[in-house]
Structure formats: structure tokens, C-alpha cells
Amino acid sequence: MKYLIANWKAQITLPEAGRWVESFLNELEKMPQLERSVRNHELEIIICPPFPYLLYVKQALSRFPQIRIGAQSLSHEKEGKFTGEVTAKALMDIVSYAIIGHSERRQHFGETDIMIEKKLHLAEQFGVKPILCIRDTQDSIPLADAIVAYEPVSAIGTGHHEDPRQVVRMKSNLGIDQSTPFLYGGSVDTDSIGDYLSHPEIRGFLVGTASLDPVEFAGMGHKMISSSEE
Numbered sequence: 001m002k003y004l005i006a007n008w009k010a011q012i013t014l015p016e017a018g019r020w021v022e023s024f025l026n027e028l029e030k031m032p033q034l035e036r037s038v039r040n041h042e043l044e045i046i047i048c049p050p051f052p053y054l055l056y057v058k059q060a061l062s063r064f065p066q067i068r069i070g071a072q073s074l075s076h077e078k079e080g081k082f083t084g085e086v087t088a089k090a091l092m093d094i095v096s097y098a099i100i101g102h103s104e105r106r107q108h109f110g111e112t113d114i115m116i117e118k119k120l121h122l123a124e125q126f127g128v129k130p131i132l133c134i135r136d137t138q139d140s141i142p143l144a145d146a147i148v149a150y151e152p153v154s155a156i157g158t159g160h161h162e163d164p165r166q167v168v169r170m171k172s173n174l175g176i177d178q179s180t181p182f183l184y185g186g187s188v189d190t191d192s193i194g195d196y197l198s199h200p201e202i203r204g205f206l207v208g209t210a211s212l213d214p215v216e217f218a219g220m221g222h223k224m225i226s227s228s229e230e
């Protein structure tokens with residue numbers, strides 16, 4: 001299975017999210033090959049909205065339940081008196097996935113390796129599949145059953161995507177298991193995605209900026225499918 005993940009970050013309003021879903025589903029209807037691949041679980045599309053929109057987006061996508069919902073983060077606390085926290089336990093009935101350890105959380109919100117490790121274990125405990133973001137080989141991968149997304153900080157939101165050969169080298173340097181899905185993220189868009197598609201080691205993409213445009217995002221899925229059928 002391949003993965004295409006939309007990380008909307010804090011860049012979209014609720015009405016915009018509603019319009020995004022409508023337009024994305026329209027695009028899928030225009031691309032039967034892509035629609036089939038998603039329904040057959042060859043391509044897992046995961047949408048990660050801000051927390052308050054999770055249920056709304058899930059409901060808006062209800063006629064296409066194969067499209068998954070993910071959280072952009074979750075609490076390192078299990079439960080209790082932690083005002084404002086969103087726990088894995090609170091998320092487990094809503095999302096299938098959660099992004100954990102994104103470099104923006106490490107940089108702006110002081111997330112440490114210890115917190116990230118706690119989050120990974122809580123996600124596992126409550127049946128939320130982690131999408132663990134790794135900046136380089138210094139970041140550890142403490143859990144075997146995670147999707148690993150390599151996201152070099154220099155490539156995030158800069159328009160400078162990493163050389164695909166370097167991404168493939170990073171996978172082998174990380175020494176991750178062949179069965180662990182390994183994704184790339186950092187300025188992937190409809191133009192740059194083609195550079196990666198000839199490398200089967202890269203099983204998919206975590207997309208920020210380009211995921212805000214539903215037409216572009218669907219087009220990226222279409223390119224992924226077309227390349228695997230060549």
C-alpha cells in the first residue's frame with residue numbers, strides 16, 4: 001500500500017475545509033482509476049485537519065470511508081486534569097492515524113524525544129497508527145509499528161524539496177525494517193512528486209502546502225497511481 005497524507009496544519013477555516021472535501025470528492029469522481037485505487041486500499045489517503053474539524057471532515061467524507069482521518073498531534077498524557085490536551089483516548093474513536101514528532105512541534109512547542117516516545121506508546125495503546133516524523137538520523141524510531149516520514153527541516157515549506165537519491169540514502173541509514181512504510185515530506189507538490197515516483201523505497205508523501213489545494217492534491221494521488229501501473 002502507498003500513502004498520501006494531507007497535513008493542513010493551522011492554515012484552513014471550517015468553511016474552507018467543507019469546500020475542500022466537496023471539491024476533492026468531485027476530483028475523485030473524475031478520476032476513476034484513482035478512486036478505484038483508494039477503494040481497493042492500494043493508495044491510503046489520510047487527511048489531517050485541525051482538531052476541531054476532525055469529526056466534521058470525517059462526516060463530510062462519510063460516503064468515502066476508505067479516505068482516512070488523522071490528527072496532527074496528540075497529547076503525551078494519557079488522561080486526567082490536563083486542560084486543553086487532546087489525548088489518544090479522546091481521538092481513538094475518530095481518527096485512524098496521528099502525526100507524531102513533526103519538526104514544527106519540536107521547534108515551536110518544545111516537544112522532546114521523551115514526549116514523542118510517550119505519544120507513540122499512547123497511540124499504540126489506543127489503536128491510533130502513528131506517522132512518526134524524522135528530521136535526520138539523530139531522531140530515534142522507538143516503535144516498530146509506525147509509518148516513518150522523513151522530513152528534512154530545510155525542505156519543509158521552503159519550495160526546496162530534497163534530492164530523491166538522498167531520501168533513499170536516508171532510508172538505508174535509518175536502518176528501518178523493509179516492512180515499515182517510509183514516506184517523504186518537504187515541499188512535495190504536483191511538479192516535484194514525479195522525481196520520487198521512480199523510487200519504490202519511498203512509499204508515499206506527507207504534504208503540507210500543496211495539500212491545501214484539493215485539485216492539486218488529487219492530481220498528486222493520480223500521479224502516484226499512474227506511475228505504479230506503468
Ligand code: PGA
Nearest residue numbers: 156157186187207208209
Ligand atoms: P510542506 O510541509 O509540504 O509545506 O513542505 C510538509 C510538512 O510539514 O509535513
